[in-house]
Amino acid sequence: MLTYSFQNMGKDSLYEYLYKCIRSDILAGRIRPGEKLPSKRSFARNLGVSVVTVESAYAQLAAEGYIDSRPRSGYYAAHISQELLTPSGAGPREPGPAPTRRELPERAEGEEAAEEKTEIDLVSGSTDPAQFPFTIWARLMRTVLADRRRELMARAPGGGVPALRQAIADYLRQYQGMDIGWEQVIVGAGTEYLYSLLIQLLGRDKIYALEDPGYGKTARVYESHGVETVYIPMDQAGVQTGRLRESEAAVMHISPSHHFPTGVTTSISRRYELLAWAGERPERCIIEDDYDCEFRLAGRPIPSLQSIDRQGRVIYMNTFTRSLTPTIRISYMVLPKRLGEEFQRKLGFYSCTVPNFEQYTLAEFIRRGYFEKQINRMRNYYRARRDELLDALGKSPLGEQVSIEGADAGLHFLMRVKTDRTDGELTERAAGQGVKLSCLSQYCHGTVPDRSVRGQVIVNYPGLTPGRADETVRRLERAWL
Amino acid sequence: MLTYSFQNMGKDSLYEYLYKCIRSDILAGRIRPGEKLPSKRSFARNLGVSVVTVESAYAQLAAEGYIDSRPRSGYYAAHISQELLTPSGAGPREPGPAPTRRELPERAEGEEAAEEKTEIDLVSGSTDPAQFPFTIWARLMRTVLADRRRELMARAPGGGVPALRQAIADYLRQYQGMDIGWEQVIVGAGTEYLYSLLIQLLGRDKIYALEDPGYGKTARVYESHGVETVYIPMDQAGVQTGRLRESEAAVMHISPSHHFPTGVTTSISRRYELLAWAGERPERCIIEDDYDCEFRLAGRPIPSLQSIDRQGRVIYMNTFTRSLTPTIRISYMVLPKRLGEEFQRKLGFYSCTVPNFEQYTLAEFIRRGYFEKQINRMRNYYRARRDELLDALGKSPLGEQVSIEGADAGLHFLMRVKTDRTDGELTERAAGQGVKLSCLSQYCHGTVPDRSVRGQVIVNYPGLTPGRADETVRRLERAWL
Numbered sequence: 010m011l012t013y014s015f016q017n018m019g020k021d022s023l024y025e026y027l028y029k030c031i032r033s034d035i036l037a038g039r040i041r042p043g044e045k046l047p048s049k050r051s052f053a054r055n056l057g058v059s060v061v062t063v064e065s066a067y068a069q070l071a072a073e074g075y076i077d078s079r080p081r082s083g084y085y086a087a088h089i090s091q092e093l094l095t096p097s098g099a100g101p102r103e104p105g106p107a108p109t110r111r112e113l114p115e116r117a118e119g120e121e122a123a124e125e126k127t128e129i130d131l132v133s134g135s136t137d138p139a140q141f142p143f144t145i146w147a148r149l150m151r152t153v154l155a156d157r158r159r160e161l162m163a164r165a166p167g168g169g170v171p172a173l174r175q176a177i178a179d180y181l182r183q184y185q186g187m188d189i190g191w192e193q194v195i196v197g198a199g200t201e202y203l204y205s206l207l208i209q210l211l212g213r214d215k216i217y218a219l220e221d222p223g224y225g226k227t228a229r230v231y232e233s234h235g236v237e238t239v240y241i242p243m244d245q246a247g248v249q250t251g252r253l254r255e256s257e258a259a260v261m262h263i264s265p266s267h268h269f270p271t272g273v274t275t276s277i278s279r280r281y282e283l284l285a286w287a288g289e290r291p292e293r294c295i296i297e298d299d300y301d302c303e304f305r306l307a308g309r310p311i312p313s314l315q316s317i318d319r320q321g322r323v324i325y326m327n328t329f330t331r332s333l334t335p336t337i338r339i340s341y342m343v344l345p346k347r348l349g350e351e352f353q354r355k356l357g358f359y360s361c362t363v364p365n366f367e368q369y370t371l372a373e374f375i376r377r378g379y380f381e382k383q384i385n386r387m388r389n390y391y392r393a394r395r396d397e398l399l400d401a402l403g404k405s406p407l408g409e410q411v412s413i414e415g416a417d418a419g420l421h422f423l424m425r426v427k428t429d430r431t432d433g434e435l436t437e438r439a440a441g442q443g444v445k446l447s448c449l450s451q452y453c454h455g456t457v458p459d460r461s462v463r464g465q466v467i468v469n470y471p472g473l474t475p476g477r478a479d480e481t482v483r484r485l486e487r488a489w490l
Numbered sequence: 491m492l493t494y495s496f497q498n499m500g501k502d503s504l505y506e507y508l509y510k511c512i513r514s515d516i517l518a519g520r521i522r523p524g525e526k527l528p529s530k531r532s533f534a535r536n537l538g539v540s541v542v543t544v545e546s547a548y549a550q551l552a553a554e555g556y557i558d559s560r561p562r563s564g565y566y567a568a569h570i571s572q573e574l575l576t577p578s579g580a581g582p583r584e585p586g587p588a589p590t591r592r593e594l595p596e597r598a599e600g601e602e603a604a605e606e607k608t609e610i611d612l613v614s615g616s617t618d619p620a621q622f623p624f625t626i627w628a629r630l631m632r633t634v635l636a637d638r639r640r641e642l643m644a645r646a647p648g649g650g651v652p653a654l655r656q657a658i659a660d661y662l663r664q665y666q667g668m669d670i671g672w673e674q675v676i677v678g679a680g681t682e683y684l685y686s687l688l689i690q691l692l693g694r695d696k697i698y699a700l701e702d703p704g705y706g707k708t709a710r711v712y713e714s715h716g717v718e719t720v721y722i723p724m725d726q727a728g729v730q731t732g733r734l735r736e737s738e739a740a741v742m743h744i745s746p747s748h749h750f751p752t753g754v755t756t757s758i759s760r761r762y763e764l765l766a767w768a769g770e771r772p773e774r775c776i777i778e779d780d781y782d783c784e785f786r787l788a789g790r791p792i793p794s795l796q797s798i799d800r801q802g803r804v805i806y807m808n809t810f811t812r813s814l815t816p817t818i819r820i821s822y823m824v825l826p827k828r829l830g831e832e833f834q835r836k837l838g839f840y841s842c843t844v845p846n847f848e849q850y851t852l853a854e855f856i857r858r859g860y861f862e863k864q865i866n867r868m869r870n871y872y873r874a875r876r877d878e879l880l881d882a883l884g885k886s887p888l889g890e891q892v893s894i895e896g897a898d899a900g901l902h903f904l905m906r907v908k909t910d911r912t913d914g915e916l917t918e919r920a921a922g923q924g925v926k927l928s929c930l931s932q933y934c935h936g937t938v939p940d941r942s943v944r945g946q947v948i949v950n951y952p953g954l955t956p957g958r959a960d961e962t963v964r965r966l967e968r969a970w971l
Contacts, residue, residue: 138642138847143635147628154624161619161816198679198843205686209714229839233690335642338679338845358710362679362843364819366619
């Protein structure tokens with residue numbers, strides 16, 4: 010049986026260390042593709058650790074696609090082509106430790122009783138701005154106003170002020186294992202705006218590939234800029250690279266950590282296949298939209314595609330609007346070095362769409378550790394919202410009629426409803442009871458079979474007010490049972 | 491001699507009323523094109539008003555192009571084609587009274603002594619963020635956070651939150667005589683971003699005409715979006731419509747109130763010619779960039795092209811980033827009704843690039859009258875900066891070598907230098923003394939003769955620190971004398 014000494018584990022937790030050992034053996038071929046891993050119970054006994062530790066390590070490896078779970082059989086090492094791992098031959102860079110999770114008190118939960126009649130929105134996924142530490146933010150604003158008066162007046166580089174870009178680069182290095190320079194970070198007012206910069210940077214003559222199912226707005230942004238798009242179907246491991254290869258696309262736009270709306274996490278072997286595809290032609294690249302990577306509610310954060318890219322083909326994107334507060338509209342992208350220089354040359358003339366003042370404030374917010382605290386606080390807040398909702402479903406007769414998928418990967422989950430009703434009926438009847446919901450089928454664009462997506466409701470719960478989960482489920486009972 | 495009774499003047503000042511009477515007579519043809527107006531002195535005696543009153547009315551009429559001044563001869567009614575005034579035949583709509591100018595104390599002026607060695611930037615024109623009433627803004631932010639929690643979470647229309655758009659529409663109606671609905675107002679993070687929305691709205695297949703001389707960045711935005719541009723030369727009355735007509739352009743992008751960098755105010759007859767050009771073909775339109783209309787330092791604000799447009803061909807643009815503070819990045823455009831509906835249909839899917847929170851705060855700031863107060867305060871502040879600089883020039887031997895143009899129209903003026911030095915030498919020698927300046931020739935794009943623009947230095951003074959004018963002039967003496 011596999012065995013590991015826990016002598017060199019450093020600051021890692023038991024499960025993190027075990028996860029890294031197994032991953033390293035899989036990448037090095039010491040555990041061969043298809044090889045069965047020890048059962049959780051016997052492995053735990055053998056290593057002298059708890060079953061939970063092994064379980065957590067396996068869950069993380071499975072989430073990242075290093076191992077596959079076969080029902081009633083166990084875990085097996087996945088088939089990761091060795092060619093895909095060359096030229097460097099190395100595995101993914103080690104991301105830093107996940108931010109520690111401090112338990113902060115939740116908001117008072119009584120005040121919502123009067124809102125019972127109002128709509129419950131499980132579509133938009135917008136965050137309650139009252140969760141934002143406004144007092145700290147206002148204090149930092151005053152600090153910036155006092156200390157940075159000269160810089161506030163100066164024209165900032167088009168990509169954003171260096172202080173913020175450096176703070177973002179440092180954060181990504183520490184928490185996401187991304188080894189980048191601040192010049193590679195480009196700041197802008199929202200990801201849609203960054204898409205438009207990318208179109209100008211990469212060229213309007215290229216075909217942009219999008220995931221199916223997928224968020225329809227992304228396609229609209231591209232099309233509104235007169236750019237040709239093509240849909241590539243997804244399966245359980247991510248976007249189908251075979252189909253991508255058949256297309257003429259030069260740019261693939263994906264969300265590998267947590268796809269919206271399917272919740273799929275792109276497997277590690279699919280990630281390497283995508284990188285291989287990008288490496289085949291000089292003009293190809295991948296846009297990795299990591300919109301809610303901070304909110305994986307169980308397990309360690311998954312290494313970004315950017316962090317395992319050795320050829321400078323991945324453009325990484327994320328937003329503070331979602332992770333922090335809709336109060337600000339700040340997103341950023343990380344360009345490969347070569348594209349970063351090209352950006353400076355071709356698009357550096359633009360004024361940054363985010364005011365300097367807000368950029369310096371956010372830089373201080375990150376630098377002083379408030380961002381990390383806020384992320385942890387919000388992760389707990391969202392976990393509580395999700396658990397409340399899942400508990401309420403479990404206690405309801407509705408619980409028998411639904412199964413939940415992807416509840417750990419980020420801030421939405423899929424609810425598969427056993428029903429003869431059409432998707433249109435499901436959402437309309439929910440709306441009739443004051444619950445706004447959408448179905449997976451609404452995000453389909455014709456390349457995946459209809460029957461595979463029917464009856465799957467998307468539950469986007471960040472906007473759910475504390476204490477309203479029972480009411481939400483009662484309304485759905487009235488709508489659907 | 492012309493005579494007017496001052497019986498129906500209502501709330502207008504003497505000079506405003508006189509200005510309106512003469513303008514109305516010119517538009518109605520009662521004063522014929524080319525007709526000489528009475529001399530200021532005799533007209534004043536005849537009307538029983540002061541010479542200053544007549545002088546102010548004439549200056550305003552001249553600035554707007556209703557009358558021409560001929561050196562050592564007097565004022566003459568301009569040639570405004572009557573056809574151009576039809577179909578409506580009416581003159582421009584009356585703008586409301588100008589905001590009253592309250593004298594607010596300036597900031598302490600001693601604290602800059604230590605900065606003597608630092609660069610003096612007369613190019614970027616950025617505003618000191620410390621001039622912004624941050625305490626009021628922060629208080630309004632807290633009010634919004636308390637009162638608007640629900641709206642802050644809701645998805646706002648792509649064009650911006652209705653509250654802000656209504657506040658802008660009300661302000662424009664009151665102070666600029668623009669009769670518009672809030673749906674016509676589109677809010678975005680900076681004018682460059684709004685250009686990109688306009689390209690998506692109007693189409694990439696059209697040719698966009700730009701002023702020569704002109705701000706080079708505008709062209710770069712268009713070109714970066716793959717759109718064809720053409721330069722149209724300017725003369726003292728504005729962009730040359732004859733040359734515009736010879737081009738294939740469908741969209742004319744201009745700043746008629748105060749052109750950067752020439753300082754030219756487009757004459758009223760040229761305005762009607764432009765509107766006539768736009769009306770000739772269904773696809774034509776005019777983008778009116780009114781970037782510093784609030785900062786006309788003498789006379790009444792000039793009616794916008796939008797306010798005299800009867801055919802829905804003018805897209806009006808302005809920004810709060812310049813008028814209020816670089817602390818926020820909020821610009822807006824006013825679309826003709828038909829384009830407003832098209833925007834909603836084609837581009838309404840976009841998320842607004844300005845966060846809801848900032849939009850509601852600005853809406854309150856305008857609604858409660860703080861914007862008007864701030865504009866007045868800043869107008870005084872800028873006038874003081876300009877006067878300080880002009881006084882310092884007057885007292886300096888340099889004063890003999892330069893003549894000043896366009897010092898009233900907005901926040902920059904032209905300084906014509908009597909010199910044999912090239913423009914490159916002028917700016918380089920100034921830079922050597924720590925003064926950043928640019929020359930008119932740097933903004934030329936090949937359609938105007940070089941000799942006509944040589945030796946004209948642009949002085950963009952908003953960023954000049956109080957009390958540093960003498961130092962600025964001393965440095966320029968060392969550089970140029």
